[in-house]
Amino acid sequence: MASQQELVECLASKGVLPVEWRDTVASVDRALFIPDVFEGGDFKADPDTWSRIVYSDAPVVTQVNDGEQTPDGAFRLSTSSSSMPSVMLEMLALLDVHDGHSVLEVGTGTGYNAAWLAHRLGDHKVFSVELDPAVVAVARENLRHAGLRPTVVVGNGHEGCPGGAPYSRIICTCTMREIPRAWLAQCPNGRIVTPWGSSFFSGSYATLDVVEGEARGSFSGYPGFMWDRTRRAGAGRVVDLYHGEEGRKGATDIEPQNVIQDDPAFFTSLSVTDAWYRWCEADDDSGEATLWFFADDRKSWATVEFVPGAETYEVEQYGPRALWDEVRNAFLGWHDLGKPERSRFGLSVDRDGQRVWLDDPCHVIGHP
Numbered sequence: 001m002a003s004q005q006e007l008v009e010c011l012a013s014k015g016v017l018p019v020e021w022r023d024t025v026a027s028v029d030r031a032l033f034i035p036d037v038f039e040g041g042d043f044k045a046d047p048d049t050w051s052r053i054v055y056s057d058a059p060v061v062t063q064v065n066d067g068e069q070t071p072d073g074a075f076r077l078s079t080s081s082s083s084m085p086s087v088m089l090e091m092l093a094l095l096d097v098h099d100g101h102s103v104l105e106v107g108t109g110t111g112y113n114a115a116w117l118a119h120r121l122g123d124h125k126v127f128s129v130e131l132d133p134a135v136v137a138v139a140r141e142n143l144r145h146a147g148l149r150p151t152v153v154v155g156n157g158h159e160g161c162p163g164g165a166p167y168s169r170i171i172c173t174c175t176m177r178e179i180p181r182a183w184l185a186q187c188p189n190g191r192i193v194t195p196w197g198s199s200f201f202s203g204s205y206a207t208l209d210v211v212e213g214e215a216r217g218s219f220s221g222y223p224g225f226m227w228d229r230t231r232r233a234g235a236g237r238v239v240d241l242y243h244g245e246e247g248r249k250g251a252t253d254i255e256p257q258n259v260i261q262d263d264p265a266f267f268t269s270l271s272v273t274d275a276w277y278r279w280c281e282a283d284d285d286s287g288e289a290t291l292w293f294f295a296d297d298r299k300s301w302a303t304v305e306f307v308p309g310a311e312t313y314e315v316e317q318y319g320p321r322a323l324w325d326e327v328r329n330a331f332l333g334w335h336d337l338g339k340p341e342r343s344r345f346g347l348s349v350d351r352d353g354q355r356v357w358l359d360d361p362c363h364v365i366g367h368p
C-alpha cells in the first residue's frame with residue numbers, strides 16, 4: 001500500500017514542493033480526505049489501486065452531477081474533488097501565504113486544502129466556504145479525523161465569509177466568471193487567487209492585489225477547475241447535444257485549430273462568454289476533425305470541418321446565433337491587435353465591475 005511519504009517524494013521529485021509547505025504536506029494524510037469509493041477507485045474492491053491514486057499527484061473526483069442520482073450512461077459532470085496536489089501548491093505559491101496570515105478558501109470540497117492551510121497557519125486563521133451542505137458535512141468530518149478545526153461554513157462563495165474578515169488572502173478553488181465585490185471588501189489589503197474565465201476559455205488563474213478598493217493583477221497558468229456551481233458553462237457529449245438538425249452552410253479559410261490555441265481562445269473568451277467548443281477527431285486515421293461550438297443555452301451550435309491540406313473549410317451554423325461568426329470576429333480582432341499573448345493582459349476590479357486590459361490598465365479591452 002502506498003503512503004503519504006510517496007506523495008511527498010513524488011511532489012519533491014517534480015520540484016513543486018516548496019520548503020515552507022513540506023512539513024504540512026508530509027503531516028496531513030490525504031487518505032483522510034478521500035472517500036472509500038470515488039471515480040476510478042474503490043477501497044474495498046482494490047485497496048492497492050485506491051491508495052496508489054490517493055497518494056499520487058492526481059485529482060480525485062469525489063462527487064459527480066451534484067451528488068444526484070442520474071440514469072446509467074448519463075453524462076457525468078465532476079462537481080467536487082480533491083484537487084491535484086501540485087496544482088494546490090501552484091495556487092498556494094501564487095497566493096504567497098506567510099505565517100500569521102488569515103485565509104478564506106472558497107470551495108471547501110474534501111477539506112484537504114483547508115487542512116493544509118490550517119496546519120500551516122493555525123485553525124483560527126482559516127475559513128472555508130462551500131455551497132453544497134452535503135460536501136461540507138463530509139469535509140468537517142474529514143478535518144476532525146485529521147485533528148484540524150478551521151471554520152467551514154455552508155454558503156455561496158460570492159458572499160465570501162464575513163465572519164472571519166478581514167482576510168490577508170482569498171483563494172478560490174472553483175472557476176469564477178467575475179470577482180465578487182464581497183471579496184474586495186473582505187480582503188481589503190491582500191491578495192486574491194482564483195481560476196477565472198468564461199465558457200469559451202477558463203484556463204487562467206487571476207492573481208489580484210487589492211489596494212484602496214481596487215483589485216488588479218494578471219493571468220497565468222492553465223488550471224482546469226470545476227465551475228462555480230451558480231454560473232456553470234455548458235457541458236456534455238456531442239451525441240447529447242446534436243440531434244441531426246441542418247444548419248446554414250458556409251466556408252472559411254481560417255484553419256479551425258488556430259482559433260482554439262490558448263492566446264486567441266483567451267481573447268475570444270472575453271467577448272464570447274457563453275459558448276464552448278470541442279475538437280473531435282475522426283476515428284478513421286484520415287486526420288480530419290470537426291470543431292464544434294455550442295451555446296451554453298443549447299439553442300445554437302456551429303461546426304467547422306478540418307481536412308488536412310484543404311484551403312477552405314466547411315462551416316455549418318444552427319440556431320439564433322451564428323457562433324462561428326462570433327468566434328471568427330473575435331479571432332480577427334485578436335489579429336488586429338498584433339496577436340498578443342495572454343501574459344500581456346490584466347484584470348482590474350472595483351465597485352464598477354471588472355475590466356480586462358492590454359498592457360496598461362487604461363487600455364481596456366472588455367468587461368467580461
Ligand SMILES: C[S@@+](CC[C@H](N)C(=O)[O-])C[C@H]1O[C@@H](n2cnc3c(N)ncnc32)[C@H](O)[C@@H]1O
Pocket residue numbers: 079080081082083106107108109110111112113114129130131132135155156157158173174225226227228229230
Ligand atoms: C475543486 S473542488 C474544491 C477542492 C477543495 N479545495 C479540496 O481541497 O478538496 C470545487 C468545490 O467548489 C465548490 N463550489 C462551487 N461553486 C461554489 C460556490 N459558488 N460557492 C462555494 N463553493 C462552491 C464545489 O461544490 C466543489 O466542492
